Amino acid sequence: MVPHIIDGHIHLHEYKHDEIREICRRKDLLLLAVSDDLNSSRKTLELGQECPNVFAAVGLHPWEVGDVENVNPILSKFTNMVKDPLTRAVGEVGLDKKFVPQTYEKQVLVFRFFASLAAETGKPLSIHAAGAWREVLEVLDELGVRKAVIHWFTGPLDLLEEIASHGYYIGVNAALKIQRKMREVVKAAPLEIMITESDGPYNYRGLRLGPHMIPEVIKFIAEAKGVDEVEVRRVIHRNFMSLFTS
Numbered sequence: 001m002v003p004h005i006i007d008g009h010i011h012l013h014e015y016k017h018d019e020i021r022e023i024c025r026r027k028d029l030l031l032l033a034v035s036d037d038l039n040s041s042r043k044t045l046e047l048g049q050e051c052p053n054v055f056a057a058v059g060l061h062p063w064e065v066g067d068v069e070n071v072n073p074i075l076s077k078f079t080n081m082v083k084d085p086l087t088r089a090v091g092e093v094g095l096d097k098k099f100v101p102q103t104y105e106k107q108v109l110v111f112r113f114f115a116s117l118a119a120e121t122g123k124p125l126s127i128h129a130a131g132a133w134r135e136v137l138e139v140l141d142e143l144g145v146r147k148a149v150i151h152w153f154t155g156p157l158d159l160l161e162e163i164a165s166h167g168y169y170i171g172v173n174a175a176l177k178i179q180r181k182m183r184e185v186v187k188a189a190p191l192e193i194m195i196t197e198s199d200g201p202y203n204y205r206g207l208r209l210g211p212h213m214i215p216e217v218i219k220f221i222a223e224a225k226g227v228d229e230v231e232v233r234r235v236i237h238r239n240f241m242s243l244f245t246s
């Protein structure tokens with residue numbers, strides 16, 4: 001049997017009803033659906049129940065942190081949500097010094113909160129780390145997080161070894177069609193730490209990302225690693241499933 005295609009990071013809650021239905025019906029696809037805030041986390045949890053191919057993640061995106069006036073009441077709501085058995089992962093959470101450096105201090109507080117909960121519950125983290133690649137790894141290390149995916153990894157290549165040695169993963173996506181750094185990462189990283197993702201429906205420089213682009217990513221990885229596409233799918237499927245086993 002050919003292993004499932006993995007979409008390890010999608011904002012499924014942002015799609016239109018019809019598109020969600022189409023994605024949820026696919027038997028060849030497994031997805032990790034991430035959230036951006038409290039409302040989308042609730043919606044994603046519902047999608048996790050409705051769609052047998054969806055693992056639901058809850059979290060507060062670093063881009064949303066600035067809009068939250070008082071973080072503590074929000075975070076206490078997230079405590080119960082993360083511990084809910086329907087919640088399979090925590091994300092999208094993280095740190096961003098590139099696009100929203102002005103809220104960095106608050107981001108650190110929020111990210112440490114989610115990382116501690118992930119360490120406590122054993123649930124994996126789906127992490128946004130733009131411009132804060134090292135900083136994110138330092139927090140994971142300090143708080144003893146065991147399972148994490150650094151989504152859309154385009155950080156320094158010399159961090160790949162550290163990521164691998166901790167048993168963490170990187171998310172690779174179809175941005176590689178136009179983003180040279182993503183292609184360099186795929187060439188440099190071992191297949192054993194990669195998880196394919198869409199980050200859909202994000203629009204990256206005119207490219208509306210989505211799960212339909214993942215076969216192209218798999219093809220690129222297969223060529224870069226000199227293995228066939230079924231083998232790429234097999235390894236990435238194994239990487240993904242290891243997030244959910246203790």
Ligand SMILES: [Zn+2]
Nearest residue numbers: 009011092199
């Ligand atoms: Zn995302």
